[in-house]
Amino acid sequence: MAKFNPKQMEYYVTTLQDVLTKTQETADHVSPFFVKLNDAKEAGKLADMDKAAFVEIKAEFDDAVSNYQENAKTLAGLQVPVRFLGVHKTLAKAYQDYANATEMMADSLNEKDQTINEANFKQSEEDQATFLNKIQAQVAKIFGA
Numbered sequence: 001m002a003k004f005n006p007k008q009m010e011y012y013v014t015t016l017q018d019v020l021t022k023t024q025e026t027a028d029h030v031s032p033f034f035v036k037l038n039d040a041k042e043a044g045k046l047a048d049m050d051k052a053a054f055v056e057i058k059a060e061f062d063d064a065v066s067n068y069q070e071n072a073k074t075l076a077g078l079q080v081p082v083r084f085l086g087v088h089k090t091l092a093k094a095y096q097d098y099a100n101a102t103e104m105m106a107d108s109l110n111e112k113d114q115t116i117n118e119a120n121f122k123q124s125e126e127d128q129a130t131f132l133n134k135i136q137a138q139v140a141k142i143f144g145a
Helices: 006-042 051-076 082-107 118-144
Strands: none
Touching (some): 006 051, 051 082, 082 118
């Protein structure tokens, strides 16, 4: 039986907290761009939106996706204490799925004709909520253990 390694546990928890902090910072940063896009979409004024603003929103979404994909790689490559192997595997999968869902949203924006693939955008919103709940459940298990 492997011995408990407090240094490994400390590194794991610190890295996990770092990923969660970066995730929240990314979400906080991209949120105003999402709100601006969603307001224009709901008002039926996407076509009237300033082209530069639409391009900026797309760029911000793409940056968020890059951050989330980087976090997913960090989680996938993390040395995990034995007692958290199963929970972490579920967490890492849910986080990768979350990153992929955000990518679907970013990809639903078409800069050329300033449109949104509504079906993909809506599916992405639903998927992000689902995977975020899964992530939160696994994090609660880790920090509540």
